[in-house]
Amino acid sequence: MAYREHHSLMESTYETNGLHKFDLDAVIDHIAHWLPTQGPLKDFIHHNTLHAVQHLPFHEGVAIAAKIFGARSYLPLEDYQQLHRRGRIKDFAIDWALAHSGCAKHKQEQLRASLFVKDDASHYPPLSLANNGIRTTWLTRIEVGLNVLAHPVLFRLLGNFLDQGISRWSLPKDEENFWDCVLRLAQNSFLPLYPLNEPVVRELLSEDMDQVIRVCLEKIVGDEQLYEQYLLEMLLAHPGWAGMVRIIEQNPRALLARRNISLKQMIAVELAIELALLHKKKGPNFSNVASVPHSESIPLLKNGALKPKIPLQLRIWHEAMEWSLHSELLLGLQANAAAPAAKPAPEVQALFCLDDRECSLRRYLEEIDPAIETFGAAGFFGIDFLYQGLDDAYPVAQCPNIITPKHLIKESGSKSKADSKPKADDLANLHFSAHSLFRGWLYTQTLGIGYAARMAWNVFRPGSKLPGIRTLSEVESHSHLHLVRESDEPTEDGYLLGFSFTEMADRVGKLLSNIGLTQNFAPLVVIVAHGSSSVNNPHFAAYDCGACSGKPGAPNARAFAWMANNESVRAILRERGIAIPDAARFVAALHNTSRDEITYFDKHLLEQHPAPSLPAFQQTMEKALQRNARERCRWFELSPQSHSHEDAHEHVMERASSIFEPRPEYNHSNNLYCIVGRRALTRGLFLDRRAFLHSYDPGTDAEGDILVQILSAVFPVCGGINLEYLFSRVDNSAYGAGTKLPHNVIGLLGVANGVEGDLRTGLPSQMIEVHEPARLLIVVEQSPDILDKAFAKISSLRDWVDNDWVRLVACQPDSQDFFLYAATGWEKVELPADCQVPKAAHSEEIIVGQTQTIPVHQLVRRHA
Template sequence: MSSKTIKQDYHQPATGFNLDSCIEHLAHWLPTQGPIKDFIHHNTLHAFQHLSFHEALSVAGKLFGACSYLPLDDYQRLYKEGRIKEYALDWALAQTGCSELQQKQIRVKLFESDKHSHFPPVSLANHGIRNALRTKLEIDLNALVHPIIFRLLSSFLDQGISRWTLPKHGESFWDCVLRLTKNSFIPLYPFDEPAVRVLLDKNPDEIITICLQKLVGSEKLYEQYLLEVLLAHPGWSGMVRIVEETPQCLLIPRKISLKELLAVELLCELAIIISKKGQNFAAISKLTNLQSIPLLTGDVLQPKVPLRMRVWHDAMEWALHSELLIALKNQPIPSLGEELASKSPPEVQAFFCIDDRECSIRRYLEEYNPSIETFGAAGFFGIDFYYQGLDDAYPVAQCPVVITPKHLVKAVPVQQSVEPKGNAIDGFGKMHFSSHSMFRGWIYTQTLGLGYAVKMAWNVFRPTSKLPGIKTLSEVEAHSHLHLLRETDEPTPDGHFLGFSLSEMADRIGSLLRNIGLTNNFAPLVVVIAHGSSSVNNPHFAAYDCGACSGKSGAPNARAFAWMANNQGVRDILYGRGIEIPDSTRFVAALHNTSRDEISYFDLEANDESTISGFSSFKLAMQEALKRNAHERCRWFELGPQSGLQEESHDHVKSRASSIFEPRPEYNHSNNLYCIVGRRALTRGLFMDRRAFLHSYDPASDPTGDSLVKIMSAIFPVCGGINLEYLFCRIDNSVYGAGTKLPHNVIGLLGVANGVEGDLRTGLPQQMVEVHEPARLLIVIDQTRDIIDQSLAKLGDLNTWTENEWVRMVACEPGSRDLYHYSKQGWQSIEFPADIDVPVATCSESIITLRNKTIPVHQFSGELS
């Protein structure tokens, strides 16, 4: 067929199909996981948050081909083991709204065997019209097209792994592919197909329309086919969308769009089909079995919740949640008046992030020294800013993703003569994008490469507890201070203020102190402890850092808070606002390394360590708490020490973090389950197995609920996002998660893929979630229902978290400690059978010994030491 005839066949544009609005609609269902440097926990099913939790599971399953619940056998086993209680089943059945007769019928079906209950549903992604076309033509488009598309995308978006750059400066993805196709000495397969090559002069809109006409045939099916193309590789599709919308997320900017990706991919599909079947193949609209295929215009988006599985899952969650609620009900908590009257200044106060991994550290500190008072707050400590360290190529946000900072804070060398290191932005560009000689590269490989190979082999078989290249984090000397005080109101070229005014500092320090209920009774020493993590074998490093700091270490925030709180000008302003920080009180910043259980203290040169009251004794208490914490963590590790010695456990967790072959440096947020917003008296003396996010809050100091609004604004996206990502990645790791880490390769510093030509894997790897119990977060608020209602009314769209039951919320009345569960129907009083007791123990070690599964909440008896 001549080129002229080909052009005539393809010159029939669709009339009723709006490509731009279609792409905008489809993009909503793609993953929103950005480049791996910015890994941030979020609700995996964010696109369905307008639906109730169980409805969203149903629709997502039919779209993506994912399982929505654990296997039926798992729930039945938990019931036989006594982990799912009878009262929890009764509660879950009552939540269905069915009649008593229907509930009895459902209860019978709960215990029936069903070997097919855990098969993923027939889905649009796996059984849709594109799959039908592949089957009809007997061509595996995924196997033939994806390697080509993935190579093009990884080379185009590469952020520094490749020695040569594919795109020219400012060149778009479409223009780059077009240049390669037309100018390459070797033809770029399959775009050299004559029937396709004649289309290269058209723009992406025309290309997509022509390909859809040929492949699909009916405009009614265009949207579905485009969605199936994107869902065949959701990782790359989502990454392209992220880069399109926020090009600043890349260190080296790239111009790309979903439209360009679709144009290239559809052109590739068409070329391969024509090369194998000719031009007269039947379009999808000609298929005779079209009505038996899942259609987007059919019932794919209509939820169909399996009642039996919903009841089992709700019962499992309520049984786990009840373990905490019953313990809270039994806690001997003084009234607000008694608590205030008996309160005397503690020796030390320590601020921690609300992170569930800090739950056990706080417990051990208080066990070792009961005169230490601990507080919890979101790990950015109320100070939102962009931060740029000495060697950072660009600033990063140090706050929850829902906040857009207006301030920039830079690290300044302690000695101004210190020159920037080679991996600053100029060095970065030179290191990655200067020209390279093939001969010189070969010489390097044959000489230096052999030495590094020997070193790597040694590290594999004899991992050391030392971090590569530097001392352990606890020994790193400070070499910078933060430029925090703003000297001019003129913004930077990016529109940010360089530093804070004293008034702005006081606003942030005062807001956090009021939120956590600390406005008087300050200890002589207040330690602000951020957290981060270090490990050798972990491309998802940001997932181990602080979620409230957008997946970064919280050290800059802790340092900023301590400096501001120590500033006399800030204290003077706070005094005028009713917060008096004594002159004798000093704030010290620190960082807890959660993988190695080590602590670093910052900026001590600004405070003579010997003059800080209680600092030496606090360091001893913290070191003891870290060793005990490491010992508790080791019960989860199959190869952990069995001796029971805390020193040996501490050495083990440090060696895990430094081992190149260790896929589990720490289990991170595994088994997160609770979030308690309230006084420490609610939970002090409880063993919660490192499962609780703990945010300090004084109900007596918040009569209007304004502080609660600020707290919940961070808790919903941060704690809720962490919880749901773990939940979905545990239930179906093959779809929602990243699979096992073992075959992962880092692709272009963008993400990980299996091998060198796989799709980018989104979500969490199997090794991070394998021990997780997938249950929704229970948020317990130490406040009256009326004030909680006032706060919820001010949260706007964030209310979908509770209204649609993506998290569960319980009010614990401060006076009576009566418990009420929140639902769309209002507050429901919570009652438990009278014969349920809370397990009692004398200390943490007596609870964890010889136990390697999740442990129910325990209550400590007597004084702990």
């Protein structure tokens, strides 16, 4: 049924009441659905790469996407067979995958035998519109490299028009759109704008934009039934630029320096360029697309080219691989529940982002000091706002991109910029105004040699004191946030400047209720945000907090701690049943995940309200960070061979400071699990930094309302991270960005290979090379009945679980039984009785000598 609905949608642009009709605007809206939704570098937000087919079941969706983009849907067959030989794919998981394949019993044994047959062709992608469609066939026949000729011209125009600060001069005039800008250049430039100076095109440009598109399509394609497919294939030849233009068209605020552009304008310019080039190369009587015979092997939209063909062998192997890995967690949770550990009363409580990179740090804190209790939540900590720091020219969103903030928070300092002296590190970052011809030559001759020598030194001797590394994460102690709203008058942009005390209590109380921390507060509660710093990394936003729209979460942690410490806020919370003791102090901090350093904020506030247990916690945190660095080092080929914590910590700091290091950290590599429940479920489990951990108390959520709020963030944020890593790993050339090494930053928008390539979308190979591409398993500590109530309230997100883009298991709070969700209902999970969970005394015993993913372990001695 899903495919038939999708196929009818494809045909709707061709026929209306039996009569052929081409609706340009409808076609553009429809083909735009296939374009990437990756925004500018400053807002790199992880998302489902194949969002266009998320309304379909997972395997059907990836099969259709493969026919659009020319990408693999799974790993090659040999990779799965090798994982089976290594024991990473279990026989019981193959049995499970066969039983859930939908095949009749008598065919399952034949299918099982076929899994182990050698197949050298499984790594080839299928015939696709992107690589084997009508446009490719036509260009081959007429022997014109249209992409090679047209793309450099188009990309230069787009790059200069959309530039966000690299260029000294702005190409567009005020309020000028892309089409008008190109017309001005083509018609008024002293030097002709090649190839739009071709007479037939120059004359055509006097027509309106819609007419230009129709004339170009008529001359280039010739058959209205092929117009939509040609336009789609044309955009698929450069999906990065096309997707970027569509994002900016739909959300102009995606750019700090606004630009007026639309997909239709870009299509009009590109078609005009193509027509001009065809006239130059082939003359006015060139053969159009319709005149070239198309063989039956060429996919045509009008003939049902997108009918999915799912390779059953690869599907079974992939399901078996996932169930093997997912069962490791379920077996670990089962073993942990059978041997609960005694937990002392908490002396310190630490609230982290649910980010999988914080999973190991939380484990080390609890191993070192069992009196530390940790929690996890989305890293904006429920405080959604636009934030403008001391040095920020524009405010930026500090919340998930699915939330539209209504409040603006500004930071100020006690010293003015005029009074403050630049630091030595800041002097190294000064930009000389070398934009005049003479000054540019002078600075190049006199300073160039010195800068070249310094760069060479930084390449071969990276240090921990390069300029700007720590300042990316730190805020001066004298700065403060304007959190209290003094007037209800909105700003010019319609934002409220600050929060009222009631709004603060709403947000603080909501988060505390969501994570189950409404009583038994420790004397010290540390709110730990996270961010990442590295020297030479255009994808820096992908390493920061996804829940903060790709920014470090420090402003949110500072805001939450201030609000939770405020007496007026506490009084309101007390009336609502959340009594925070007077002696309890909230402290904000930020974990730099690349350098494994911690920064504590607003220390001047602690002088008024001291936190006696903070120094001891800081010492424990330092030990935990060093051990965390050592655990991370097992993935790095150049890491020290010693088992010294200090050496490991120094190494990760040097990696973040190295100008030639493409892997400052592996970020979310190998993310696989998300556990929503009490910490007792996972405390004492070694999860190899693979788990998103969100705290939740099932006993306080009889109607599933809290789950609605949690899952509304978990599905798009954690699910988006997981799927972007999955698809970038399965086919990095089609769904990923390739290697970082040839990447150049284009206009502060994105990266491209060289200076004239398409913008690369997805993740670079250096971020996914060690990733095991499996779908996220979400385990929720709640009964299936209450989960069903929650699902009924979030129908817009049901695609994630109904179509198996993530896996969901309910963990019954009283019995610890597991139930696997499917659109047809809940299925009780039967785990193999003969599978034992490996045990270890402590984490460091597990990681020694390991350079691959490690199965879930149970820690039998939970402190060190």
